[in-house]
Amino acid sequence: MVNLIKEIPISMRGVIRSQQLDPTDRRILLALDEDPRAPTMVLAQRLGLARGTVQSRIERMTASGVLRANSTRVDPEGLGRGVLAEVSAELDQSHINEAVAALGGIPEVLECLAPAGDTDLLIRVVATSPDDLYRVSEEIRLCPGIRRTSTRMILRTVIPYRTTALLGADDGGGAAPSSAPPKRRRT
Amino acid sequence: MVNLIKEIPISMRGVIRSQQLDPTDRRILLALDEDPRAPTMVLAQRLGLARGTVQSRIERMTASGVLRANSTRVDPEGLGRGVLAEVSAELDQSHINEAVAALGGIPEVLECLAPAGDTDLLIRVVATSPDDLYRVSEEIRLCPGIRRTSTRMILRTVIPYRTTALLGADDGGGAAPSSAPPKRRRT
DNA sequence: GGTAGAGTGGTCAATCTGATCAAAGAAATT
DNA sequence: AATTTCTTTGATCAGATTGACCACTCTACC
Structure with a gap:
């Protein structure tokens, strides 16, 4: 057995990622599931956003490394x-x-x-x-x-790889988990 | 232990896929790694193909299910x-x-x-x-x-998920594996 | 209150698109 | 080998979209 954490310098997971996807990013990503090459005009109309917003959001996600290569599809x-x-x-x-x-x-x-x-x-x-x-x-x-x-x-892929449930999770903002333990209400 | 092959009806892997990616498809996919939303005009120019070809190839791949959802990225x-x-x-x-x-x-x-x-x-x-x-x-x-x-x-992703080596494999056509055993030449 | 960042809506010239067509080439079938 | 079928090509067109830029508004933070 070896300790791989110190020994392997090359790692994507070890890189600190600065971008967290907010609800708007996630809505855009879910819309892109319908058509990954949909024009930003069309996406903007569908999402009720300004075209420039969709454009800059996609650019930002693309530049940040939070999306894997298209070929991983x-x-x-x-x-x-x-x-x-x-x-x-x-x-x-x-x-x-x-x-x-x-x-x-x-x-x-x-x-x-x-x-x-x-x-x-x-x-x-x-x-x-x-x-x-x-x-x-x-x-x-x-x-x-x-x-x-x-x-x-x-032998079989029982549930194929998917992230839509994570993207669609209703967790209010940023990266807070939707399936975190419920907050205790004062009674 | 249970036999999942007969028992699980829902499976993507169990579905017979009719589309195999040929070298042109694969070149397009590799080009899309540079910019997944690149205009077909630009892709066509870069690849030395007719625009209509790129368009129909992307449409075909999209329709065939050989690509996973964009959100899997x-x-x-x-x-x-x-x-x-x-x-x-x-x-x-x-x-x-x-x-x-x-x-x-x-x-x-x-x-x-x-x-x-x-x-x-x-x-x-x-x-x-x-x-x-x-x-x-x-x-x-x-x-x-x-x-x-x-x-x-x-603990660590040592090699992140990638398919580019498979896509770029020089195997002459269709789905033939590039790393198959070499054919024996008659001597 | 001031500042910075994000979003909005608008504008413009250039580029791109979907759809269609005829012709040529390639692949499959007879 | 001949025929048929499929794919690719290049062209065309009106409409759609783009990247870039701008001024303004809104929001969050100090």
């Missing part, structure tokens, strides 16, 4: 990668950077997370077939710094 | 959900549909996968804090049909 199945799997990996402490760099060089590696607990990395991968998954898993296992891997194939 | 951290975790859950076979429906009703549940192996569901969740994560995990645990859960907090 692509279903890997559309690229012939119908098999999804999660690979757990234990790392060798002296080759952490090489391991991560090597993993980043494998196209089928979609994402790589460092969890608390009994494994060092959780790697989300895709493949064209179970046999191809074996190949990808081997490729991962042979990365420098990878000591041990375990592959778990995903 | 949102980093939950921008919504105050800075804590990410994976919850493993074992299900009670007689309440599977209720379990899934209940999970779908929890805004912090981003995604729900059914893996092969020793657990029934892998649930990706977010929360505002570790304490909030405890609350979310409890909410999940109390869903009908959930028999046992285990929560693993993600």
Whole structure:
């Protein structure tokens, strides 16, 4: 087991994000779900906002990094990668950077997370077939710094990735959570 | 343990997708990473394609379901959900549909996968804090049909979700994998 | 009260759009 | 190989939209 927090310098999660989405941003994002390329004029009319507001909000969100690349919307199945799997990996402490760099060089590696607990990395991968998954898993296992891997194939996506419930959460403003414990009223 | 393949009717993965992205689609998607709302005129010029082609390709991809909702691009951290975790859950076979429906009703549940192996569901969740994560995990645990859960907090995103390597893979056409075993040449 | 930032509505020339068309090219079928 | 079907291309047009700019208003903060 290794401590990845200090050892891995490259991280999106470790970057302090200055932008929090306010209700207007979120309304805009929900509207963009209908048509991600809708003209700002149309969005403004639909949302009852000034056109300049919609424009500047979209620009700001785009510039701030709070939105991932558009290509993250692509279903890997559309690229012939119908098999999804999660690979757990234990790392060798002296080759952490090489391991991560090597993993980043494998196209089928979609994402790589460092969890608390009994494994060092959780790697989300895709493949064209179970046999191809074996190949990808081997490729991962042979990365420098990878000591041990375990592959778990995903049989079904029961609830596809979604954020609309978070965006639509009625929580009054900024980043306050909608599902926080209710405030106690004085009685 | 339960067999989720037959029991869960609602699934995106189970739907047969007719659209496979060809090299032109993929070039367009890579160009859209620079600016997801770039005018088709500009994209066409950059890609050396007719404007009508870009337009019809984007329309086709949009209509086919091969792209997820735009809101999936949102980093939950921008919504105050800075804590990410994976919850493993074992299900009670007689309440599977209720379990899934209940999970779908929890805004912090981003995604729900059914893996092969020793657990029934892998649930990706977010929360505002570790304490909030405890609350979310409890909410999940109390869903009908959930028999046992285990929560693993993600400490760091080592490689953020990305598909560009798959899109940019030089594999000649359609959905053929670029990292498939090389064809044996006759010698 | 003063200041800074955000939102509003308006303006303008340039750019873009959706829709349509005919022709050419590419792919699929017979 | 010939035929059919599909896709791409380039062109056209009136209307829509854009980026940039402006003055004004509103809101939040000091």
